Amino acid sequence: MIDYLKHMAIFARVVDKGSFRAAAQDIGVAPSRVSQTITDLENYLGTTLLYRTTRKLALTGEGRTLYKRVTEMLRSAEAGFNEINANTQDPVGALRVTVPAFLSSSDLSTVMATFIKRYPNVALSLHYSDRNVEIIENGFDLAIKAGSLADSAMMSRKLGAIPRALISGVEYAAARPVPTHPKDLEDWDWIQYQQRSDTVKLISEKGETEEVSGQSQIEVDSVNALYYFAQQNVGATVLTENLAEQGVASATLVRLLPKWRPPDIDLHAVWPDSSRRENLTLLFVRFLADELS
Incomplete structure:
Protein backbone atom coordinates (compact mmCIF):
# COMPACT_ATOMS: atom_id res chain seq x y z
CA MET A 1 0.00 0.00 0.00
CA ASN A 87 9.43 23.33 17.18
CA THR A 88 11.89 24.38 14.51
CA GLN A 89 13.57 27.64 13.59
CA ASP A 90 13.46 26.64 9.92
CA PRO A 91 9.79 26.07 8.96
CA VAL A 92 9.04 24.00 5.88
CA GLY A 93 5.94 23.92 3.73
CA ALA A 94 3.79 25.75 1.20
CA LEU A 95 0.99 28.28 1.51
CA ARG A 96 -1.57 29.23 -1.15
CA VAL A 97 -2.64 32.83 -0.66
CA THR A 98 -5.16 34.99 -2.51
CA VAL A 99 -4.36 38.72 -2.60
CA PRO A 100 -6.14 41.75 -4.14
CA ALA A 101 -4.56 42.45 -7.53
CA PHE A 102 -4.07 46.14 -6.77
CA LEU A 103 -1.57 45.14 -4.07
CA SER A 104 0.74 43.35 -6.50
CA SER A 105 3.15 46.31 -6.33
CA SER A 106 2.81 47.46 -2.75
CA ASP A 107 4.37 47.32 0.71
CA LEU A 108 2.44 44.08 1.29
CA SER A 109 4.11 42.31 -1.64
CA THR A 110 7.47 43.69 -0.53
CA VAL A 111 6.94 42.17 2.92
CA MET A 112 5.99 38.82 1.37
CA ALA A 113 9.24 38.91 -0.60
CA THR A 114 11.07 39.54 2.67
CA PHE A 115 9.25 36.54 4.20
CA ILE A 116 10.48 34.04 1.60
CA LYS A 117 14.01 35.40 1.94
CA ARG A 118 13.80 34.90 5.71
CA TYR A 119 12.32 31.39 5.38
CA PRO A 120 13.86 29.77 2.27
CA ASN A 121 12.09 26.43 2.84
CA VAL A 122 8.62 27.97 2.69
CA ALA A 123 6.98 28.34 -0.73
CA LEU A 124 4.25 30.91 -1.41
CA SER A 125 1.73 30.46 -4.23
CA LEU A 126 0.15 33.91 -4.65
CA HIS A 127 -3.09 34.40 -6.56
CA TYR A 128 -3.71 38.08 -7.34
CA SER A 129 -7.31 38.98 -8.15
CA ASP A 130 -9.64 41.90 -7.44
CA ARG A 131 -12.61 39.53 -7.33
CA ASN A 132 -13.88 37.97 -4.12
CA VAL A 133 -12.33 34.50 -3.92
CA GLU A 134 -13.74 31.72 -1.72
CA ILE A 135 -10.90 30.38 0.43
CA ILE A 136 -11.89 26.80 1.20
CA GLU A 137 -13.69 26.11 -2.08
CA ASN A 138 -10.63 27.19 -4.07
CA GLY A 139 -8.05 25.44 -1.93
CA PHE A 140 -6.42 28.52 -0.37
CA ASP A 141 -4.79 28.54 3.04
CA LEU A 142 -5.16 32.27 3.52
CA ALA A 143 -6.77 35.35 1.98
CA ILE A 144 -5.72 38.98 2.19
CA LYS A 145 -8.88 41.07 2.09
CA ALA A 146 -9.33 44.82 1.77
CA GLY A 147 -12.34 46.56 3.31
CA SER A 148 -14.80 45.53 5.99
CA LEU A 149 -15.19 41.83 6.74
CA ALA A 150 -18.45 39.94 6.59
CA ASP A 151 -19.38 37.89 9.63
CA SER A 152 -18.00 34.36 9.24
CA ALA A 153 -16.42 31.47 11.11
CA MET A 154 -13.04 32.40 9.66
CA MET A 155 -10.12 33.58 11.76
CA SER A 156 -8.84 37.07 10.95
CA ARG A 157 -6.24 39.62 11.92
CA LYS A 158 -5.96 43.24 10.91
CA LEU A 159 -2.69 43.92 9.11
CA GLY A 160 -3.02 47.66 8.69
CA ALA A 161 -4.81 50.21 6.53
CA ILE A 162 -4.44 51.27 2.91
CA PRO A 163 -4.44 55.04 2.28
CA ARG A 164 -6.27 56.27 -0.81
CA ALA A 165 -6.29 59.39 -2.93
CA LEU A 166 -8.77 61.27 -5.12
CA ILE A 167 -7.24 61.78 -8.58
CA SER A 168 -7.87 62.40 -12.26
CA GLY A 169 -5.81 62.63 -15.43
CA VAL A 170 -3.79 65.82 -15.75
CA GLU A 171 -5.48 66.88 -19.00
CA TYR A 172 -8.97 66.09 -17.68
CA ALA A 173 -8.45 68.27 -14.59
CA ALA A 174 -6.85 71.09 -16.60
CA ALA A 175 -9.96 71.39 -18.77
CA ARG A 176 -12.17 72.17 -15.74
CA PRO A 177 -12.30 74.80 -13.01
CA VAL A 178 -10.14 73.87 -10.02
CA PRO A 179 -12.48 72.28 -7.43
CA THR A 180 -12.41 73.70 -3.91
CA HIS A 181 -15.17 71.56 -2.37
CA PRO A 182 -16.44 68.01 -2.99
CA LYS A 183 -19.71 69.39 -4.37
CA ASP A 184 -17.70 70.93 -7.22
CA LEU A 185 -17.12 67.38 -8.50
CA GLU A 186 -20.80 66.47 -8.91
CA ASP A 187 -20.78 67.28 -12.64
CA TRP A 188 -17.44 65.55 -13.32
CA ASP A 189 -17.20 62.22 -15.09
CA TRP A 190 -16.22 59.33 -12.81
CA ILE A 191 -14.51 56.03 -13.49
CA GLN A 192 -16.57 53.60 -11.44
CA TYR A 193 -15.19 50.53 -9.64
CA GLN A 194 -17.68 47.64 -9.57
CA GLN A 195 -16.75 46.49 -6.07
CA ARG A 196 -17.33 49.95 -4.62
CA SER A 197 -20.39 52.08 -3.90
CA ASP A 198 -21.47 54.61 -6.53
CA THR A 199 -21.05 57.29 -3.87
CA VAL A 200 -17.57 58.54 -2.93
CA LYS A 201 -17.08 59.54 0.71
CA LEU A 202 -14.51 62.25 1.49
CA ILE A 203 -13.16 63.49 4.83
CA SER A 204 -11.65 66.93 5.34
CA GLU A 205 -8.65 67.85 7.47
CA LYS A 206 -11.16 69.15 10.05
CA GLY A 207 -13.05 65.87 10.13
CA GLU A 208 -16.00 67.02 8.03
CA THR A 209 -17.54 64.42 5.72
CA GLU A 210 -19.10 64.83 2.30
CA GLU A 211 -20.39 62.38 -0.29
CA VAL A 212 -20.11 62.83 -4.04
CA SER A 213 -22.26 61.05 -6.61
CA GLY A 214 -20.87 61.96 -10.00
CA GLN A 215 -21.92 60.67 -13.40
CA SER A 216 -20.24 57.52 -14.69
CA GLN A 217 -19.77 56.49 -18.32
CA ILE A 218 -17.32 53.65 -17.64
CA GLU A 219 -17.20 50.93 -14.99
CA VAL A 220 -14.36 48.45 -14.41
CA ASP A 221 -13.70 45.49 -12.12
CA SER A 222 -9.97 46.10 -11.64
CA VAL A 223 -8.15 48.79 -9.67
CA ASN A 224 -5.32 48.64 -12.21
CA ALA A 225 -7.92 49.43 -14.88
CA LEU A 226 -9.02 52.46 -12.81
CA TYR A 227 -5.42 53.63 -12.90
CA TYR A 228 -5.14 53.12 -16.66
CA PHE A 229 -8.38 54.88 -17.59
CA ALA A 230 -7.61 57.80 -15.28
CA GLN A 231 -4.41 58.24 -17.27
CA GLN A 232 -6.56 58.30 -20.42
CA ASN A 233 -8.28 61.44 -19.06
CA VAL A 234 -11.82 60.09 -19.03
CA GLY A 235 -12.72 61.12 -15.47
CA ALA A 236 -11.94 61.23 -11.78
CA THR A 237 -11.64 58.23 -9.46
CA VAL A 238 -10.27 56.98 -6.15
CA LEU A 239 -7.00 55.03 -6.19
CA THR A 240 -4.85 53.43 -3.56
CA GLU A 241 -1.98 55.70 -2.56
CA ASN A 242 0.71 53.53 -4.14
CA LEU A 243 -0.94 53.81 -7.57
CA ALA A 244 -1.79 57.49 -7.14
CA GLU A 245 1.84 58.25 -6.29
CA GLN A 246 3.02 56.42 -9.41
CA GLY A 247 0.70 58.47 -11.60
CA VAL A 248 1.65 61.77 -9.98
CA ALA A 249 5.37 60.94 -10.32
CA SER A 250 4.90 60.21 -14.03
CA ALA A 251 2.98 63.49 -14.49
CA THR A 252 -0.06 61.65 -15.87
CA LEU A 253 -2.27 62.04 -12.78
CA VAL A 254 -3.06 64.94 -10.47
CA ARG A 255 -4.46 64.93 -6.95
CA LEU A 256 -7.82 66.61 -6.44
CA LEU A 257 -8.97 68.48 -3.32
CA PRO A 258 -5.73 67.98 -1.33
CA LYS A 259 -7.53 68.99 1.88
CA TRP A 260 -10.02 66.14 1.45
CA ARG A 261 -9.26 62.41 1.38
CA PRO A 262 -11.21 59.17 0.96
CA PRO A 263 -11.12 57.06 4.15
CA ASP A 264 -8.42 54.39 4.41
CA ILE A 265 -9.29 50.76 3.68
CA ASP A 266 -8.63 48.19 6.41
CA LEU A 267 -6.44 45.26 5.38
CA HIS A 268 -7.03 41.85 6.97
CA ALA A 269 -5.63 38.35 6.78
CA VAL A 270 -8.40 35.72 6.84
CA TRP A 271 -8.00 31.96 7.16
CA PRO A 272 -10.06 28.89 8.17
CA ASP A 273 -10.42 28.11 11.85
CA SER A 274 -8.93 24.67 11.21
CA SER A 275 -6.20 25.61 8.74
CA ARG A 276 -4.36 22.70 7.09
CA ARG A 277 -1.06 24.38 7.89
CA GLU A 278 -1.99 26.12 11.10
CA ASN A 279 1.44 26.99 12.49
CA LEU A 280 2.82 28.02 9.11
CA THR A 281 -0.25 30.19 8.49
CA LEU A 282 0.09 31.87 11.89
CA LEU A 283 3.81 32.44 11.33
CA PHE A 284 3.04 34.13 8.00
CA VAL A 285 0.22 36.28 9.43
CA ARG A 286 2.30 37.42 12.40
CA PHE A 287 5.20 38.27 10.08
CA LEU A 288 2.94 40.40 7.85
CA ALA A 289 1.35 42.19 10.79
CA ASP A 290 4.68 42.94 12.47
CA GLU A 291 6.36 44.19 9.29
CA LEU A 292 3.43 46.28 8.09
CA SER A 293 2.97 47.90 11.48
Whole structure:
Protein backbone atom coordinates (compact mmCIF):
# COMPACT_ATOMS: atom_id res chain seq x y z
CA MET A 1 0.00 0.00 0.00
CA ILE A 2 2.85 2.39 0.71
CA ASP A 3 3.48 2.70 -3.05
CA TYR A 4 -0.04 4.16 -3.44
CA LEU A 5 0.03 6.87 -0.76
CA LYS A 6 0.72 9.54 -3.39
CA HIS A 7 -2.05 8.13 -5.57
CA MET A 8 -4.51 8.51 -2.67
CA ALA A 9 -3.41 12.10 -2.03
CA ILE A 10 -3.96 12.95 -5.70
CA PHE A 11 -7.36 11.21 -5.57
CA ALA A 12 -8.36 13.47 -2.67
CA ARG A 13 -7.16 16.54 -4.58
CA VAL A 14 -9.29 15.56 -7.60
CA VAL A 15 -12.35 15.26 -5.36
CA ASP A 16 -11.61 18.59 -3.67
CA LYS A 17 -11.10 20.40 -6.98
CA GLY A 18 -13.96 18.69 -8.85
CA SER A 19 -12.03 17.78 -12.00
CA PHE A 20 -8.82 16.22 -13.26
CA ARG A 21 -7.84 19.46 -14.98
CA ALA A 22 -8.27 21.63 -11.87
CA ALA A 23 -6.37 19.12 -9.73
CA ALA A 24 -3.58 18.89 -12.31
CA GLN A 25 -3.28 22.67 -12.43
CA ASP A 26 -3.11 22.82 -8.64
CA ILE A 27 -0.45 20.08 -8.43
CA GLY A 28 1.48 21.27 -11.47
CA VAL A 29 1.26 18.21 -13.72
CA ALA A 30 -0.58 17.26 -16.93
CA PRO A 31 -4.30 16.28 -16.61
CA SER A 32 -3.53 12.99 -18.39
CA ARG A 33 -1.08 12.10 -15.64
CA VAL A 34 -3.69 12.75 -12.93
CA SER A 35 -6.24 10.66 -14.82
CA GLN A 36 -3.78 7.79 -15.18
CA THR A 37 -2.93 8.00 -11.46
CA ILE A 38 -6.61 7.54 -10.55
CA THR A 39 -6.94 4.66 -13.02
CA ASP A 40 -3.88 2.96 -11.50
CA LEU A 41 -5.36 3.38 -8.02
CA GLU A 42 -8.70 1.89 -9.15
CA ASN A 43 -6.90 -1.04 -10.76
CA TYR A 44 -4.94 -1.65 -7.56
CA LEU A 45 -8.13 -1.61 -5.47
CA GLY A 46 -10.18 -3.50 -8.04
CA THR A 47 -13.06 -1.02 -7.91
CA THR A 48 -14.30 2.19 -9.48
CA LEU A 49 -13.82 5.30 -7.34
CA LEU A 50 -15.16 8.01 -9.65
CA TYR A 51 -17.94 8.16 -12.19
CA ARG A 52 -16.64 10.23 -15.11
CA THR A 53 -19.01 12.29 -17.28
CA THR A 54 -18.33 15.07 -19.76
CA ARG A 55 -19.49 17.68 -17.26
CA LYS A 56 -18.45 16.49 -13.82
CA LEU A 57 -17.05 13.77 -11.61
CA ALA A 58 -19.05 11.87 -9.00
CA LEU A 59 -17.89 9.58 -6.23
CA THR A 60 -18.98 5.96 -6.12
CA GLY A 61 -19.85 4.42 -2.76
CA GLU A 62 -16.34 2.99 -2.53
CA GLY A 63 -14.94 6.37 -3.56
CA ARG A 64 -16.79 8.12 -0.72
CA THR A 65 -15.44 5.59 1.78
CA LEU A 66 -11.87 5.98 0.57
CA TYR A 67 -12.11 9.78 0.36
CA LYS A 68 -13.20 9.97 4.01
CA ARG A 69 -10.24 7.85 5.15
CA VAL A 70 -7.74 9.63 2.91
CA THR A 71 -8.75 13.09 4.16
CA GLU A 72 -8.32 11.85 7.73
CA MET A 73 -4.87 10.56 6.81
CA LEU A 74 -3.90 13.86 5.15
CA ARG A 75 -5.15 15.90 8.12
CA SER A 76 -3.05 13.77 10.46
CA ALA A 77 -0.01 14.21 8.24
CA GLU A 78 -0.52 17.97 8.09
CA ALA A 79 -0.89 18.06 11.88
CA GLY A 80 2.43 16.26 12.15
CA PHE A 81 4.08 18.82 9.87
CA ASN A 82 2.55 21.61 11.95
CA GLU A 83 3.89 20.18 15.20
CA ILE A 84 7.37 19.84 13.71
CA ASN A 85 7.25 23.35 12.29
CA ALA A 86 6.22 24.71 15.66
CA ASN A 87 9.43 23.33 17.18
CA THR A 88 11.89 24.38 14.51
CA GLN A 89 13.57 27.64 13.59
CA ASP A 90 13.46 26.64 9.92
CA PRO A 91 9.79 26.07 8.96
CA VAL A 92 9.04 24.00 5.88
CA GLY A 93 5.94 23.92 3.73
CA ALA A 94 3.79 25.75 1.20
CA LEU A 95 0.99 28.28 1.51
CA ARG A 96 -1.57 29.23 -1.15
CA VAL A 97 -2.64 32.83 -0.66
CA THR A 98 -5.16 34.99 -2.51
CA VAL A 99 -4.36 38.72 -2.60
CA PRO A 100 -6.14 41.75 -4.14
CA ALA A 101 -4.56 42.45 -7.53
CA PHE A 102 -4.07 46.14 -6.77
CA LEU A 103 -1.57 45.14 -4.07
CA SER A 104 0.74 43.35 -6.50
CA SER A 105 3.15 46.31 -6.33
CA SER A 106 2.81 47.46 -2.75
CA ASP A 107 4.37 47.32 0.71
CA LEU A 108 2.44 44.08 1.29
CA SER A 109 4.11 42.31 -1.64
CA THR A 110 7.47 43.69 -0.53
CA VAL A 111 6.94 42.17 2.92
CA MET A 112 5.99 38.82 1.37
CA ALA A 113 9.24 38.91 -0.60
CA THR A 114 11.07 39.54 2.67
CA PHE A 115 9.25 36.54 4.20
CA ILE A 116 10.48 34.04 1.60
CA LYS A 117 14.01 35.40 1.94
CA ARG A 118 13.80 34.90 5.71
CA TYR A 119 12.32 31.39 5.38
CA PRO A 120 13.86 29.77 2.27
CA ASN A 121 12.09 26.43 2.84
CA VAL A 122 8.62 27.97 2.69
CA ALA A 123 6.98 28.34 -0.73
CA LEU A 124 4.25 30.91 -1.41
CA SER A 125 1.73 30.46 -4.23
CA LEU A 126 0.15 33.91 -4.65
CA HIS A 127 -3.09 34.40 -6.56
CA TYR A 128 -3.71 38.08 -7.34
CA SER A 129 -7.31 38.98 -8.15
CA ASP A 130 -9.64 41.90 -7.44
CA ARG A 131 -12.61 39.53 -7.33
CA ASN A 132 -13.88 37.97 -4.12
CA VAL A 133 -12.33 34.50 -3.92
CA GLU A 134 -13.74 31.72 -1.72
CA ILE A 135 -10.90 30.38 0.43
CA ILE A 136 -11.89 26.80 1.20
CA GLU A 137 -13.69 26.11 -2.08
CA ASN A 138 -10.63 27.19 -4.07
CA GLY A 139 -8.05 25.44 -1.93
CA PHE A 140 -6.42 28.52 -0.37
CA ASP A 141 -4.79 28.54 3.04
CA LEU A 142 -5.16 32.27 3.52
CA ALA A 143 -6.77 35.35 1.98
CA ILE A 144 -5.72 38.98 2.19
CA LYS A 145 -8.88 41.07 2.09
CA ALA A 146 -9.33 44.82 1.77
CA GLY A 147 -12.34 46.56 3.31
CA SER A 148 -14.80 45.53 5.99
CA LEU A 149 -15.19 41.83 6.74
CA ALA A 150 -18.45 39.94 6.59
CA ASP A 151 -19.38 37.89 9.63
CA SER A 152 -18.00 34.36 9.24
CA ALA A 153 -16.42 31.47 11.11
CA MET A 154 -13.04 32.40 9.66
CA MET A 155 -10.12 33.58 11.76
CA SER A 156 -8.84 37.07 10.95
CA ARG A 157 -6.24 39.62 11.92
CA LYS A 158 -5.96 43.24 10.91
CA LEU A 159 -2.69 43.92 9.11
CA GLY A 160 -3.02 47.66 8.69
CA ALA A 161 -4.81 50.21 6.53
CA ILE A 162 -4.44 51.27 2.91
CA PRO A 163 -4.44 55.04 2.28
CA ARG A 164 -6.27 56.27 -0.81
CA ALA A 165 -6.29 59.39 -2.93
CA LEU A 166 -8.77 61.27 -5.12
CA ILE A 167 -7.24 61.78 -8.58
CA SER A 168 -7.87 62.40 -12.26
CA GLY A 169 -5.81 62.63 -15.43
CA VAL A 170 -3.79 65.82 -15.75
CA GLU A 171 -5.48 66.88 -19.00
CA TYR A 172 -8.97 66.09 -17.68
CA ALA A 173 -8.45 68.27 -14.59
CA ALA A 174 -6.85 71.09 -16.60
CA ALA A 175 -9.96 71.39 -18.77
CA ARG A 176 -12.17 72.17 -15.74
CA PRO A 177 -12.30 74.80 -13.01
CA VAL A 178 -10.14 73.87 -10.02
CA PRO A 179 -12.48 72.28 -7.43
CA THR A 180 -12.41 73.70 -3.91
CA HIS A 181 -15.17 71.56 -2.37
CA PRO A 182 -16.44 68.01 -2.99
CA LYS A 183 -19.71 69.39 -4.37
CA ASP A 184 -17.70 70.93 -7.22
CA LEU A 185 -17.12 67.38 -8.50
CA GLU A 186 -20.80 66.47 -8.91
CA ASP A 187 -20.78 67.28 -12.64
CA TRP A 188 -17.44 65.55 -13.32
CA ASP A 189 -17.20 62.22 -15.09
CA TRP A 190 -16.22 59.33 -12.81
CA ILE A 191 -14.51 56.03 -13.49
CA GLN A 192 -16.57 53.60 -11.44
CA TYR A 193 -15.19 50.53 -9.64
CA GLN A 194 -17.68 47.64 -9.57
CA GLN A 195 -16.75 46.49 -6.07
CA ARG A 196 -17.33 49.95 -4.62
CA SER A 197 -20.39 52.08 -3.90
CA ASP A 198 -21.47 54.61 -6.53
CA THR A 199 -21.05 57.29 -3.87
CA VAL A 200 -17.57 58.54 -2.93
CA LYS A 201 -17.08 59.54 0.71
CA LEU A 202 -14.51 62.25 1.49
CA ILE A 203 -13.16 63.49 4.83
CA SER A 204 -11.65 66.93 5.34
CA GLU A 205 -8.65 67.85 7.47
CA LYS A 206 -11.16 69.15 10.05
CA GLY A 207 -13.05 65.87 10.13
CA GLU A 208 -16.00 67.02 8.03
CA THR A 209 -17.54 64.42 5.72
CA GLU A 210 -19.10 64.83 2.30
CA GLU A 211 -20.39 62.38 -0.29
CA VAL A 212 -20.11 62.83 -4.04
CA SER A 213 -22.26 61.05 -6.61
CA GLY A 214 -20.87 61.96 -10.00
CA GLN A 215 -21.92 60.67 -13.40
CA SER A 216 -20.24 57.52 -14.69
CA GLN A 217 -19.77 56.49 -18.32
CA ILE A 218 -17.32 53.65 -17.64
CA GLU A 219 -17.20 50.93 -14.99
CA VAL A 220 -14.36 48.45 -14.41
CA ASP A 221 -13.70 45.49 -12.12
CA SER A 222 -9.97 46.10 -11.64
CA VAL A 223 -8.15 48.79 -9.67
CA ASN A 224 -5.32 48.64 -12.21
CA ALA A 225 -7.92 49.43 -14.88
CA LEU A 226 -9.02 52.46 -12.81
CA TYR A 227 -5.42 53.63 -12.90
CA TYR A 228 -5.14 53.12 -16.66
CA PHE A 229 -8.38 54.88 -17.59
CA ALA A 230 -7.61 57.80 -15.28
CA GLN A 231 -4.41 58.24 -17.27
CA GLN A 232 -6.56 58.30 -20.42
CA ASN A 233 -8.28 61.44 -19.06
CA VAL A 234 -11.82 60.09 -19.03
CA GLY A 235 -12.72 61.12 -15.47
CA ALA A 236 -11.94 61.23 -11.78
CA THR A 237 -11.64 58.23 -9.46
CA VAL A 238 -10.27 56.98 -6.15
CA LEU A 239 -7.00 55.03 -6.19
CA THR A 240 -4.85 53.43 -3.56
CA GLU A 241 -1.98 55.70 -2.56
CA ASN A 242 0.71 53.53 -4.14
CA LEU A 243 -0.94 53.81 -7.57
CA ALA A 244 -1.79 57.49 -7.14
CA GLU A 245 1.84 58.25 -6.29
CA GLN A 246 3.02 56.42 -9.41
CA GLY A 247 0.70 58.47 -11.60
CA VAL A 248 1.65 61.77 -9.98
CA ALA A 249 5.37 60.94 -10.32
CA SER A 250 4.90 60.21 -14.03
CA ALA A 251 2.98 63.49 -14.49
CA THR A 252 -0.06 61.65 -15.87
CA LEU A 253 -2.27 62.04 -12.78
CA VAL A 254 -3.06 64.94 -10.47
CA ARG A 255 -4.46 64.93 -6.95
CA LEU A 256 -7.82 66.61 -6.44
CA LEU A 257 -8.97 68.48 -3.32
CA PRO A 258 -5.73 67.98 -1.33
CA LYS A 259 -7.53 68.99 1.88
CA TRP A 260 -10.02 66.14 1.45
CA ARG A 261 -9.26 62.41 1.38
CA PRO A 262 -11.21 59.17 0.96
CA PRO A 263 -11.12 57.06 4.15
CA ASP A 264 -8.42 54.39 4.41
CA ILE A 265 -9.29 50.76 3.68
CA ASP A 266 -8.63 48.19 6.41
CA LEU A 267 -6.44 45.26 5.38
CA HIS A 268 -7.03 41.85 6.97
CA ALA A 269 -5.63 38.35 6.78
CA VAL A 270 -8.40 35.72 6.84
CA TRP A 271 -8.00 31.96 7.16
CA PRO A 272 -10.06 28.89 8.17
CA ASP A 273 -10.42 28.11 11.85
CA SER A 274 -8.93 24.67 11.21
CA SER A 275 -6.20 25.61 8.74
CA ARG A 276 -4.36 22.70 7.09
CA ARG A 277 -1.06 24.38 7.89
CA GLU A 278 -1.99 26.12 11.10
CA ASN A 279 1.44 26.99 12.49
CA LEU A 280 2.82 28.02 9.11
CA THR A 281 -0.25 30.19 8.49
CA LEU A 282 0.09 31.87 11.89
CA LEU A 283 3.81 32.44 11.33
CA PHE A 284 3.04 34.13 8.00
CA VAL A 285 0.22 36.28 9.43
CA ARG A 286 2.30 37.42 12.40
CA PHE A 287 5.20 38.27 10.08
CA LEU A 288 2.94 40.40 7.85
CA ALA A 289 1.35 42.19 10.79
CA ASP A 290 4.68 42.94 12.47
CA GLU A 291 6.36 44.19 9.29
CA LEU A 292 3.43 46.28 8.09
CA SER A 293 2.97 47.90 11.48
